[in-house]
Amino acid sequence: MASANIGPLVVTLAHKFCREHVNERLAIHTLQGIAVLASLLLAFFWHLDVRVGKKNVSIPYLSLVFVLSVVCCTSNVTFLPFMYNFSAQYVKTFFLGQGLSALLPSAIALFQGAGVAVCVNATVNGSSYEIQTRYQEENFSATVFFFFLFAVLFISAVSFIVIGATLRPERAGLRDEYRQEVYHDSNEVQPSLGETHHRPAFSPNMLFLLSILGLSTALSYGALPSVQTYSCLPYGITAFHVTAILSNVAQPVACFLTMLLPCRSNVIFALLSALSLLIGAYILTLAALSPCPPLLDGVAGSILVVLSWLIFSGVCTYLQVMIGSLLHSMSHMALLWCGLVIQSGSLIGALTVFPLINVYHLFKDGDPCYNSC
Incomplete structure (x- = not known):
């Protein structure tokens, strides 16, 4: 996943050194075509492996997942700049689509039942009994799941073609109603139609917004998803699955809230960022204390961890x-830069947590069926 960030790097360098030759629409069509093909190939070849030395390696699976990772990482630095051609309202619907793209596969994966555990009484040594964790078989195979991904990506690609054919882009110089409100509220001199691209590259306000954005994505896309199981599973299977569902539901709901309750105040952004930091610190503490986090014996702990993830994802x-x-x-x-910061924040967050989990083993798995504390 980390190496897949070569995609955003290439796009950023292209914008820097040969911007006049960058065709964002063509780049998006190409990325979507690659994603559709890779997901289709995954459905047929995910289970194959290749003998490398003394062990079998799933080279087809890893290669195709890498291709999809490159597409995923690159989408933020292609779609977001392309959205500049349209009204600001489409940026919100873009993020709404991103939220749904996380919700739908997660819901299908939960319905698939892979990794679902049940607690059963098992006989030990023919005489004593103890509660053990048993994992159920999935309701359908990974092949079906990858065909579902193929269908979603295919519909997305067709939808973008339809949008390109039916939705007429606005000229870059035209300012919509939202942009006029921003200039009015910020007391800046509103530029003429030909001056939009000649403003300073980085204003203090832009740097502030990008900093908040980078911190938010580092936590929500990179660091905390890696420790979700450690923070939730000690409280039981139900708490874990409810958290997984509601944290993904919170994303599209928050997108709708931006349409109903828009905000342009840097003070509010700073307060919300501080709130996400506090909740993120609480979640990280729960993960670090696994398998014995606080409030383990009562329902209060489960409620708190679910609400924490729900509010954190929404904010x-x-x-x-x-x-x-x-x-x-x-x-x-x-x-x-918005797309680049989103992707960079995700990368930094993931790289920060990776050694803590896989090298130093600071986080311990909790057993949802057995309390060892």
């Missing part, structure tokens, strides 16, 4: 959508 998504909308009002390059 981070709200910040990302509103900041993306504000950056849309600044410039095309601001949206490019």
Whole structure:
């Protein structure tokens, strides 16, 4: 996944050194075509492995997942700058689509039942009994799941073709109603139609927004998803699955809230960022204390961990959508940096947590059926 960030790097360098030759629409069509083909090939070849030395390695699976990872990482630095051609409202619907793209596969994976555990009484040594964790067989195979991904990506690609054929882009110089409100509230001199691209590349306000965005994505996309099982599973299977579902539901709900309750106040952004940091610290503490986090014996602990993940996901998504909308009002390059910061934050967050989990083993798995504390 980390190496897949070569995609955003290539796109960013292209915008830097040969911007006049960058065709964002063509790049998006290409990425979507690659994603559709890779997901289709996964459905047929995910189970194959290749003999390398003395062990079998799933080279087809790893290769195709890497291709999909490159597409996923690159999408933020292609779709977001492309959205500059349209009204700011489409930025919010873009993030709404991102939220749904996380919710739908997660819901299908939960329905598949892979990794679902049940607690059973098992006989030990023919005389005594103890509660053990047993994992159920999945309801359908991984092949079906990958065909579902193929269908979603295919529909997405067709939808983008339809949008390109039916939705007429606005000229970059035209300012929609949202952009006029931003200039009015910020007391800046509103530029003329030909001056939009000649403003300073980085204003203090833009740097502030990008900093908040980077912190939010580092936590919500990189660091905390890696420790979700450690923070939730000690409280039981139900708490874990409810958290997994509601944290994904919170993302599209937060996108709708940005349409009903928009915000352009840096003070509010700072307060929401501080709130996400506090909740994130609580979640990280629960994960670090696994398998014996606080309030393990009562229902209060389960409620708190579910609410923590729900509020955290909602707040981070709200910040990302509103900041993306504000950056849309600044410039095309601001949206490019928006996508780059989102991807960079995700990478930094993931790389920070990876050695803590896989090298130093600071987090311990909790058994949902047995309390060893």
